[in-house]
Amino acid sequence: MKKAIIYGCGNIGKFVYEHFKNQYDILFFVDKKAAEIKKYGGGGKSL
Numbered sequence: 424m425k426k427a428i429i430y431g432c433g434n435i436g437k438f439v440y441e442h443f444k445n446q447y448d449i450l451f452f453v454d455k456k457a458a459e460i461k462k463y464g465g466g467g468k469s470l
Contacts, residue, residue, distance in 0.1 A: 424448045 427447040429436045440449060 426450055 425447045426449075427443055428450050429439050443449060
């Protein structure tokens with residue numbers, strides 16, 4: 424499976440996650456909003 428990195432997890436990051444979550448192994452590069460990813464999808468990893 425292809426890998427993708429989403430920088431940040433704001434509204435655009437959430438949209439991108441939803442759009443690509445079944446096509447890519449998504450790795451997240453997050454800053455201060457790491458908790459948002461866990462709350463929202465949990466599918467990514469904090470790098």
